[in-house]
Amino acid sequence: MTIADPDIATPSKVTVDEIQEQILERICFAHYPPGTQLKEAALAKEFGVSRTPVRDAIARIGHLGLVETRNGVGTVVIELSAERVRHLYEMRMELAQMIGTLSPITVTEYHRKEARSIYENAVALRERLDSQEYVKLNQRLQALITSLIGNHSLREFWNQAYFQSSSVWHRMEQIVGKIAYDALVQETFDLANALEREDIAAVGFLQRIYIGYAFQLIEKHLLNPQNKREL
Structure with missing residues (x-):
């Protein structure tokens, strides 16, 4: 812009x-x-x-x-405390499970095409490990997931939780490097397949899995007192 x-x-x-x-x-x-x-x-x-x-x-x-x-x-x-980060990721995992159950929407060709495009970009990005492009692609993925949420209130909570956690995960990406890019490739691959099947419930299930995986990395590298880094 x-x-x-x-x-x-x-x-x-x-x-x-x-x-x-x-x-x-x-x-x-x-x-x-x-x-x-x-x-x-x-x-x-x-x-x-x-x-x-x-x-x-x-x-x-x-x-x-x-x-x-x-x-x-x-x-x-503001800076998020370790306790707030834990609560935030716990809430995101619970919210994810509602994506396919509260006012599910109809998957369109736009959703399928965008998912395939994000996956292809994730594969290409894995070869060059660009932090800023990584965050932008995650934001694009977030926009796609949000567009699949039919319930207005859930959509608002989902967006709020994402943006609160995004800066924490960006710092996590800088610590774990290629692990984060590999996870993004796998997540977008699974999402594209779920949308090809028009399986909204699977979208929510997959989001819970990958948010949980991200939380495990954050707990290990950022929240563990023996290996604590500044949030």
């Missing part, structure tokens, strides 16, 4: 959705690590908009549990 120069008139402004997407990506990439202050004035100047859409975008991110407002400081990116 091209960010508008605030000094140059353009026919359309950057939207709240686009600002939110950019800030979320920076948090997920750890370009905005925990403790980073999100300054409305600076972001408004960067995106070439007034402070109102920036404020709205930050408020949305606040609802995802990624930032908080502190007295005398402003809005900052």
Whole structure:
């Protein structure tokens, strides 16, 4: 996405959705690590908009549990405690099981084509181990999974839990390297096959398996007191 120069008139402004997407990506990439202050004035100047859409975008991110407002400081990116990470992954595994049971949707050719494309990209990415592209492909996978959830409330909880956990898993990917890429290839392969069969229940089952696997790695490398790393 091209960010508008605030000094140059353009026919359309950057939207709240686009600002939110950019800030979320920076948090997920750890370009905005925990403790980073999100300054409305600076972001408004960067995106070439007034402070109102920036404020709205930050408020949305606040609802995802990624930032908080502190007295005398402003809005900052928060750090998840080990206990919160455990609770988050436990909840994600439970939510996954509901994907195929609460208001299941009809699988379309778009879903099948997108799953195949993500799998092919995952295979190619495994050969070059690019962290930023890895996060982007995971976000694309997340968007596909979300589009398969018919229940509105479940979809909201699913998205919130994903974004809260994404920065933790990004740091995990940097620790385990190729293991994370191999897991993504296998996950997207299994997902593509499930969608070819139009088996939404299997999608939820597979998500629970792979989220559980990710949690095992996080517990081993990030949460284990004998091998603890800063979250």
